[in-house]
Amino acid sequence: MSAWLLGRNEGDAQALPALATGPSRAGGYLPVVTPNGTTMAWREVDGVKVAHLVAASFEHEFAPGLRAECWGYNGGTPGPTFEAVEGDRVRIYVTNRLPEPTTVHWHGMIIPNGMDGVSGLNQRPIAPGETYMYEFVLRYPGTFMYHSHYDEMTQIALGMVGMFIVHPRRPRGRRVDRDFVLMAHEWKLNVGARRPDPNAMADFNVLTFNGKAFPATAPLVVGRGERVRIRLGNLGPMDHHPIHIHGLNFKVTATDGGEVPESAQRPDTTVLVPVGSTRVIEFVPEEVGDWAMHCHMTHHVMMQMGHGLPNMVGARTRTLDHRMSRVAPEYMSMGHTGMGGMGEMEMPMPPNSLPMRGGPGPFSYIDMGGMFTVLKVRDDPQHADPNGWFAAPAGTVATVATREALQRDGINPEAGATGAPAQTPARPETQGR
Numbered sequence: 081m082s083a084w085l086l087g088r089n090e091g092d093a094q095a096l097p098a099l100a101t102g103p104s105r106a107g108g109y110l111p112v113v114t115p116n117g118t119t120m121a122w123r124e125v126d127g128v129k130v131a132h133l134v135a136a137s138f139e140h141e142f143a144p145g146l147r148a149e150c151w152g153y154n155g156g157t158p159g160p161t162f163e164a165v166e167g168d169r170v171r172i173y174v175t176n177r178l179p180e181p182t183t184v185h186w187h188g189m190i191i192p193n194g195m196d197g198v199s200g201l202n203q204r205p206i207a208p209g210e211t212y213m214y215e216f217v218l219r220y221p222g223t224f225m226y227h228s229h230y231d232e233m234t235q236i237a238l239g240m241v242g243m244f245i246v247h248p249r250r251p252r253g254r255r256v257d258r259d260f261v262l263m264a265h266e267w268k269l270n271v272g273a274r275r276p277d278p279n280a281m282a283d284f285n286v287l288t289f290n291g292k293a294f295p296a297t298a299p300l301v302v303g304r305g306e307r308v309r310i311r312l313g314n315l316g317p318m319d320h321h322p323i324h325i326h327g328l329n330f331k332v333t334a335t336d337g338g339e340v341p342e343s344a345q346r347p348d349t350t351v352l353v354p355v356g357s358t359r360v361i362e363f364v365p366e367e368v369g370d371w372a373m374h375c376h377m378t379h380h381v382m383m384q385m386g387h388g389l390p391n392m393v394g395a396r397t398r399t400l401d402h403r404m405s406r407v408a409p410e411y412m413s414m415g416h417t418g419m420g421g422m423g424e425m426e427m428p429m430p431p432n433s434l435p436m437r438g439g440p441g442p443f444s445y446i447d448m449g450g451m452f453t454v455l456k457v458r459d460d461p462q463h464a465d466p467n468g469w470f471a472a473p474a475g476t477v478a479t480v481a482t483r484e485a486l487q488r489d490g491i492n493p494e495a496g497a498t499g500a501p502a503q504t505p506a507r508p509e510t511q512g513r
């Protein structure tokens with residue numbers, strides 16, 4: 081990575097790039113962090129920032145135990161995050177090592193038409209083995225993306241996506257202390273399959289942030305009182321993702337179309353990130369802890385096994401289990417009391433598959449997986465262990481109600497919600513009588 085990439089907002093002139101000639105570079109910028117990902121390295125040639133993208137197939141790990149042959153850039157999906165400054169001239173070489181042609185489109189950028197990358201419309205597709213050159217000036221700052229624009233259904237579904245951040249030449253708006261890039265994606269990977277299915281139009285079963293499904297998503301560690309920016313992007317095939325963060329509220333400060341005027345920013349706790357869009361959110365967390373950050377679509381915090389199951393909730397399974405035991409002694413009906421806890425069961429799994437959800441947590445199994453990560457707000461983020469859990473002060477964790485507390489507050493667990501005796505006692509049908 082070039083030294084100038086380390087320039088920060090503090091205006092440290094020593095950290096500035098050699099080609100920083102204009103006064104506007106004097107501010108430098110705070111580099112973005114792409115959890116589980118990488119930042120593209122530039123080479124400077126006569127004042128132009130030069131980079132090389134290689135489109136190829138590679139083996140990608142969504143989470144330990146789940147791998148697939150994906151397509152992407154420089155061995156990653158998403159590809160490396162581009163990061164540059166408004167006004168920069170960039171020259172990006174694209175080598176195609178895929179078995180079919182490809183192109184790269186610079187999503188949201190206003191550049192000469194012939195650089196826009198739409199196969200057939202703006203250029204001839206890049207044949208396998210060829211290297212093309214894109215060159216343009218980054219006229220506007222913002223949070224943009226890049227992706228294939230040839231055989232989009234296949235290539236985007238297989239992972240040909242990435243983010244492109246352009247910092248303003250003259251820093252403006254409120255300075256942030258943390259700046260993250262998170263790209264949502266969705267995949268259809270049949271249990272035991274080696275490749276994601278690009279023909280899927282629904283029923284995606286692996287949901288990812290920056291190519292990883294929880295528990296493989298790296299947590300975001302931030303400080304209490306810090307101003308945090310998260311640049312969300314979505315180039316999944318079909319689904320919009322309502323991204324929700326616990327323990328704080330944020331404002332959408334920009335999209336891939338530009339900045340949102342302050343007068344139009346409203347507080348929110350969930351932001352919908354439509355396919356083909358970026359949403360930039362900013363917030364200042366005031367409460368320390370481990371806060372969930374996830375897509376709020378319940379099927380997007382599931383893994384492969386959580387889909388396509390028969391509805392067993394409330395089923396009386398005793399007879400079924402008895403009959404099945406004659407042909408399959410190991411057989412055990414599941415899901416008739418609800419599906420919580422399924423992810424943590426020690427069950428034999430088919431090769432290359434993950435249970436329906438989840439990962440280990442500090443109290444018990446966390447039964448969300450997929451598009452889920454943890455925002456770790458700490459008083460001392462510099463020294464926080466990213467893998468460590470929040471140590472909650474005594475008396476601040478929900479726990480079982482004591483008899484004394486129940487009596488003190490006049491709560492009768494046997495009574496209905498209104499305090500009147502319950503009309504229907506808990507039904508024993510789930511016991512399979």
Ligand SMILES: [Cu+2]
Pocket residue numbers: 319320321322375376377380451
């Ligand atoms: Cu979602």
